[in-house]
Amino acid sequence: MSTTRVALVTGAAGGIGGAVVERLVAAGWKVVAEDRAERVEEMRAEDVEPLVSDVADPASGRRAVDVAIARFGGLDLLVNNAGLFLRKALADTTPDDWDRVFAVNVRGPFVHAQAAAPVLAERRGSIVNVASISGLVGLKSQTAYSATKGALVQLTRQLAIELAPEVRVNAVAPGAVDTEFMDEANRGVAAHELAARRARSLEQHPLGRISQPGDVADAIVFLGSDSARGITGAILSVDGGYVAR
Numbered sequence: 001m002s003t004t005r006v007a008l009v010t011g012a013a014g015g016i017g018g019a020v021v022e023r024l025v026a027a028g029w030k031v032v033a034e035d036r037a038e039r040v041e042e043m044r045a046e047d048v049e050p051l052v053s054d055v056a057d058p059a060s061g062r063r064a065v066d067v068a069i070a071r072f073g074g075l076d077l078l079v080n081n082a083g084l085f086l087r088k089a090l091a092d093t094t095p096d097d098w099d100r101v102f103a104v105n106v107r108g109p110f111v112h113a114q115a116a117a118p119v120l121a122e123r124r125g126s127i128v129n130v131a132s133i134s135g136l137v138g139l140k141s142q143t144a145y146s147a148t149k150g151a152l153v154q155l156t157r158q159l160a161i162e163l164a165p166e167v168r169v170n171a172v173a174p175g176a177v178d179t180e181f182m183d184e185a186n187r188g189v190a191a192h193e194l195a196a197r198r199a200r201s202l203e204q205h206p207l208g209r210i211s212q213p214g215d216v217a218d219a220i221v222f223l224g225s226d227s228a229r230g231i232t233g234a235i236l237s238v239d240g241g242y243v244a245r
Contacts, residue, residue, distance in 0.1 A: 006072040007224070008032045008064055010055050010112065011082030013040040015179030016130065019217035020079055021048060027221065030072040034064050035082070055082045055108030056100075061115035069119065076125040077224040078116045080109035080152075083130060090143045098144045105148035106155065113159055113169075121166035126232075128223045129156050129171040130216070133239050136173055149173075153235055160233030168232040170223045175239030176201045177211045206241030 007024050011017040012033030021031050025047045033043045036054040044050050049071045053060045068075045084104040086097055109129055120126065134142050135149025153171060160169040202208055219238045222228055237243050 004030055004072060004074075005076045006030045006032070006068055006074055007077040007079060008034065008068050008075060008112070008116065009079040009081060010034045010064070010108065011130075012043065012050075013037045014081070015213040016174070016177065016216045016220075017079075017081045018043075019213040020081065020220050023214075023217050023221045024077075027225075029077075032064060032068045032071065034060070055112065056103040058107070058111055060108065061111035061113070064112065065115040065119060074123055075116055075119045076123050078112055078120065078125075078127045079130070079220055079224065080112055080127065081130045081220075082108055083132075084145075086145045087141050088143060089141045093143050098147075101144045101148050102151075105145070106151045109152060109155065113155075117159075117163055117167060121163070124166060126168040126170070126224050126228075127156075127159065127163075128220050129169070130220070131156065131171045131173045131235065133173050133175045133237065133242050136235070136237070136243055156235065157233050164232060168223075168228070170228070170231060170234045170236065172216055172219045172223065173235050173237045173239065173243070174211060174216045175205055175237070175242040177213060177216055179213055204242055204245065205239065206245065209240060211238060211240060 007029050009017055009020050012021050013035035021033050024031050030047050032049045033040055034051040034053050038052055040050045051067050084101050086101050129152050131152045132149040134146040135153045156169055156171040216238050219236055
């Protein structure tokens with residue numbers, strides 16, 4: 001059996017994804033870094049194989065797993081991190097909005113898990129999905145997004161049962177995280193309103209701070225490691241205490 005540990009990380013060019021890749025490489029992992037943004041090519045290194053690919057493409061999962069096998073010989077960890085945020089209330093959400101967000105946030109992890117499961121099973125590997133507090137509690141103006149993250153939470157639990165005992169499946173559920181994803185969610189918001197939102201967010205997180213990408217990455221790497229060998233079907237909130245309120 002190979003001693004080289006191999007991970008596939010989607011959304012690798014973003015804040016959380018980039019932090020996950022960085023920590024995995026530092027721990028001796030080989031990584032396939034998948035992202036639809038071409039800047040993912042800048043991550044190319046001896047231990048990192050970039051892949052420009054959109055997880056909304058139904059063929060993306062099979063393609064990414066094939067790259068992991070061809071480049072590094074197998075797969076031990078799948079991190080379904082790629083996500084699309086949509087701030088729209090029910091009345092403003094179109095069927096196209098709904099389908100687009102579900103294609104990235106739910107179908108993407110599904111096709112990747114489906115392609116990866118047999119390979120992960122060979123090496124007693126694991127899957128870590130990046131959900132959100134939006135999948136655990138109701139939040140205003142996040143109708144489609146919250147539905148996708150709730151679906152991902154339940155997909156995590158279902159796969160944990162279906163793929164046991166060979167493959168562990170867990171999820172992290174971040175709260176507010178200081179990334180480009182957060183910037184995109186606030187695009188077009190006036191400066192005074194943005195400051196007010198940040199203040200409200202700090203009040204809602206008992207730890208009194210906005211999480212950094214590394215906070216979430218550390219939790220993901222832990223769940224994918226042997227230290228978590230007794231954990232499956234768990235949804236680990238990395239939210240500064242938000243859900244505990």
